Amino acid sequence: DAATGQSWPLNIGQVYTTLQRLERDELIVESGEPGDDGRRSYELSALGREAVAGWFQTPADPPGADRDELSMKVLLAVATNTVSPMVLVNEERTAAMGHLQALTAQKAQARSADLATRLHLDRTVLLADAQVRWLNLVEQRLEQFETDHPTSRPGPSETTPALTADSPTAAASKESRS
Numbered sequence: 001d002a003a004t005g006q007s008w009p010l011n012i013g014q015v016y017t018t019l020q021r022l023e024r025d026e027l028i029v030e031s032g033e034p035g036d037d038g039r040r041s042y043e044l045s046a047l048g049r050e051a052v053a054g055w056f057q058t059p060a061d062p063p064g065a066d067r068d069e070l071s072m073k074v075l076l077a078v079a080t081n082t083v084s085p086m087v088l089v090n091e092e093r094t095a096a097m098g099h100l101q102a103l104t105a106q107k108a109q110a111r112s113a114d115l116a117t118r119l120h121l122d123r124t125v126l127l128a129d130a131q132v133r134w135l136n137l138v139e140q141r142l143e144q145f146e147t148d149h150p151t152s153r154p155g156p157s158e159t160t161p162a163l164t165a166d167s168p169t170a171a172a173s174k175e176s177r178s
Contacts, residue, residue: 003116027051063127070131074138085142093135100128 027048077085
């Protein structure tokens with residue numbers, strides 16, 4: 001927990017399952033005798049050290065998955081015209097700005113926290129800021145589209161089926177929100 005700035009809480013059950021799998025795969029070995037409380041200590045095997053070194057040397061996936069929920073909401077609002085994309089953007093931006101303000105306050109209070117916690121908060125604040133900036137860009141693009149195409153709505157084509165109140169997809173969506 002401390003090494004990750006409490007950003008990834010550990011599930012104790014998962015820890016033991018993972019230790020068993022790592023031991024089975026010969027990535028760790030037991031070191032020393034169990035303590036008075038029955039807890040065992042482990043250390044990386046040579047194979048485990050190689051695996052960890054490989055993991056550190058492999059670049060992480062870039063941030064911003066292709067199919068995050070916010071992107072899908074915006075893209076589907078534009079494509080289906082079921083809700084006003086501009087209203088959606090404004091609501092999401094208001095929520096994102098509230099989240100950013102809360103994170104910024106948390107970061108200010110964590111000035112004396114350990115390095116891992118401060119680094120995690122830095123990343124979280126920057127990602128929240130990027131989300132607000134992206135929503136600002138979406139708004140600009142929507143406004144530009146409306147200026148360039150005053151009589152049409154943004155969307156992939158005229159043949160895109162819009163959800164109506166009586167369509168099965170709209171009914172299912174309404175039920176899932178209830």
